[in-house]
Amino acid sequence: MTETTTIFKGLAGVVVDTTAISKVVPETNSLTYRGYPVQDLAAHCSFEQVAYLLWNGELPTDAQLEMFTQRERANRRADRSLLSLVAKMPDSCHPMDVVRTAISFLGAEDPAEEDNSPAANRVKALRMMAVLPTIVAADHRRRRGLDPVAPHSHLGFAENFLNMCFGAVPAPAIVRAFEVSLILYAEHSFNASTFAARVVTSTLSDIYSAVTAAIGALKGPLHGGANEAVMHDMLEIGEPARAEVWIRDKLARKEKVMGFGHRVYRSGDSRVPTMRAALADVAAHTGGDKWVQMYETLERTMNGATGIKPNLDFPTGPAYYLMGFDIEVFTPIFVMSRVTGWTAHIIEQGESNALIRPLSEYTGVAQRPVVA
Numbered sequence: 001m002t003e004t005t006t007i008f009k010g011l012a013g014v015v016v017d018t019t020a021i022s023k024v025v026p027e028t029n030s031l032t033y034r035g036y037p038v039q040d041l042a043a044h045c046s047f048e049q050v051a052y053l054l055w056n057g058e059l060p061t062d063a064q065l066e067m068f069t070q071r072e073r074a075n076r077r078a079d080r081s082l083l084s085l086v087a088k089m090p091d092s093c094h095p096m097d098v099v100r101t102a103i104s105f106l107g108a109e110d111p112a113e114e115d116n117s118p119a120a121n122r123v124k125a126l127r128m129m130a131v132l133p134t135i136v137a138a139d140h141r142r143r144r145g146l147d148p149v150a151p152h153s154h155l156g157f158a159e160n161f162l163n164m165c166f167g168a169v170p171a172p173a174i175v176r177a178f179e180v181s182l183i184l185y186a187e188h189s190f191n192a193s194t195f196a197a198r199v200v201t202s203t204l205s206d207i208y209s210a211v212t213a214a215i216g217a218l219k220g221p222l223h224g225g226a227n228e229a230v231m232h233d234m235l236e237i238g239e240p241a242r243a244e245v246w247i248r249d250k251l252a253r254k255e256k257v258m259g260f261g262h263r264v265y266r267s268g269d270s271r272v273p274t275m276r277a278a279l280a281d282v283a284a285h286t287g288g289d290k291w292v293q294m295y296e297t298l299e300r301t302m303n304g305a306t307g308i309k310p311n312l313d314f315p316t317g318p319a320y321y322l323m324g325f326d327i328e329v330f331t332p333i334f335v336m337s338r339v340t341g342w343t344a345h346i347i348e349q350g351e352s353n354a355l356i357r358p359l360s361e362y363t364g365v366a367q368r369p370v371v372a
C-alpha cells in the first residue's frame with residue numbers, strides 16, 4: 001500500500017476506481033451510459049430500456065424488453081405491511097425519510113437479504129425500481145388527504161407513476177418530459193450518493209443498506225435536494241422581474257444559488273439543454289411561461305456575475321412543479337430514477353471489490369497520558 005500525505009478535500013479530482021457504467025467528460029460536455037450519449041437515450045428510449053442498459057451493459061432486444069417490462073410490472077405492488085408503514089410515517093417528515101425507511105423495510109422483509117450475488121442483486125434492483133413509484137405516489141397522495149391509486153400493469157413506468165400520483169395519465173407531452181427527466185437522472189458516475197452506495201457495498205453489506213445510504217446522501221441540498229431548493233427559491237422570487245435583483249443580493253451575501261455549479265462540469269452540465277427543452281414543452285402545455293422567463297433571467301444573471309452554469313436540478317425543479325407535483329416529492333422522484341444507477345454500481349463494486357477506507361491526517365491533541 002502506498003501512502004500519501006496530500007489531502008484532497010472532498011476527494012476533489014481524485015480517481016477512486018474504474019467503472020464501465022457511465023462516463024462524464026467535462027471538456028466536451030458529454031455524458032454516456034454504457035457508451036450511448038444520454039441525449040440520444042433521452043430522444044429514443046424509454047426509461048425501462050435505460051434501466052436494462054445500465055444493469056446489463058446493452059440495450060434490450062424486443063424480446064428482452066418484453067420480458068423485462070413484464071417483470072417490472074409484476075413487481076409494482078407494495079404489500080400491505082409496507083403500505084401501512086408508509087401510512088404511519090409522521091406527516092411532518094420529509095418524503096425522502098419515507099423512501100429511505102421503505103427501502104430499509106424491504107431489506108428487512110427479504111429472506112434473501114444477505115445474498116449479494118450479482119444475479120440476486122439484479123432481482124432486488126428490479127424490485128426496488130418497480131415498487132418505489134408506488135411508495136412515492138402513495139405518500140404524495142396521503143399528504144394531500146387522498147387514498148392511494150393502485151399500480152396499473154398496462155401502463156409504462158412513467159405513465160403509471162403519473163397515474164398513481166394524479167389519478168389520470170396526463171398529456172403525452174408531459175409524460176414524455178417526465179420520462180426524459182428520469183433518463184437524465186438515472187446515472188452520473190461517482191457522485192456523492194453513488195459513492196456512498198459503493199462504500200457500503202465495499203464492506204460486503206447488502207444492497208438495501210447501500211441504497212438506504214445513497215438515499216441519505218441524495219437528500220442533501222448540495223446534491224439531489226437542490227431540485228426542491230430551486231423551486232422554493234423561484235416561488236420566493238415570485239416574478240421574473242425580481243429575479244436579477246434576487247440573485248445579485250444572494251451573491252452579495254456570499255450565499256450559494258441552488259441549481260448552479262457542479263463538482264465535475266465547469267462549462268455547463270451536459271444534461272441541461274435536454275431538460276431545458278423538456279421544461280419548455282411542459283411550460284407550453286401548462287401556461288408556465290413565467291417560470292421559463294425567470295429561469296432565463298437567473299441563468300443569464302448568474303452567468304454574467306460568476307460564469308457558473310445551471311446543473312440538472314435547475315430545469316427539473318420548475319418542470320416538476322408545472323407537472324403538478326408537490327415540491328417535497330422532487331427528490332424522491334430523483335430516487336426512483338437513480339436507484340437504477342446506484343444498483344448498477346453496487347453490482348459493479350461487488351464484482352471487483354476492495355474495502356473503501358481512505359486515510360486521514362490527525363490534527364487533534366498530541367498523545368497524552370490519562371491521569372487517574
Ligand SMILES: CC(=O)SCCNC(=O)CCNC(=O)[C@H](O)C(C)(C)COP(=O)(O)OP(=O)(O)OC[C@H]1O[C@@H](n2cnc3c(N)ncnc32)[C@H](O)[C@@H]1OP(=O)(O)O
Nearest residue numbers: 221222223224226255256257258259260261262263311313
Ligand atoms: C444532481 C446534482 O447533485 S447537481 C448539484 C446540485 N447542487 C446544487 O445545485 C447546490 C449548489 N451548488 C453548489 O453548492 C456547488 O456548485 C457544488 C456543491 C454542486 C459543487 O461544488 P464544489 O465543486 O465543491 O465547488 P465549491 O462549492 O467549492 O465552489 C467553488 C467556487 O464556486 C462558487 N460556487 C459554486 N457553486 C455556486 C453556487 N451554486 N452559487 C454561488 N457560488 C457557487 C463557490 O462559492 C466557490 O467560490 P470561492 O472559490 O470564491 O469560494
Ligand SMILES: O=C([O-])CC(=O)C(=O)O
Nearest residue numbers: 187188190191192263264
Ligand atoms: O455528479 C455529481 O456530482 C452530481 C450529479 O450531477 C448527479 O449525481 O447527477
